[in-house]
Amino acid sequence: MAALLGELGVPWKIMRGFALISRAPGLVGHIYEETQRPAAGYVGRLAQESVEYVGEKSSQ
Numbered sequence: 001m002a003a004l005l006g007e008l009g010v011p012w013k014i015m016r017g018f019a020l021i022s023r024a025p026g027l028v029g030h031i032y033e034e035t036q037r038p039a040a041g042y043v044g045r046l047a048q049e050s051v052e053y054v055g056e057k058s059s060q
Helices: 003-008 012-036 040-050
Strands: none
Touching: 003 012
16 A cells, blocks of 8 residues: 555655554444444453462452
C-alpha cells in the first residue's frame, strides 16, 4: 500500500493515516461482535478452571 501511495504522490507523513482508515472497519466489527457475544468472561473462566495455582496462599 505504501508503494502505491508513494507512486500517487501522497506525502509519507500521512500514509500511516491510510493504514489506520483501512483497519477501522475491522476494529468496529470486533467491538460489535464482543458486545453481542462477549468472549472475555468465557476465556477468563476457562483459564481459571484449566490452570492449577501452585503459589503461596494470600494472607487476606
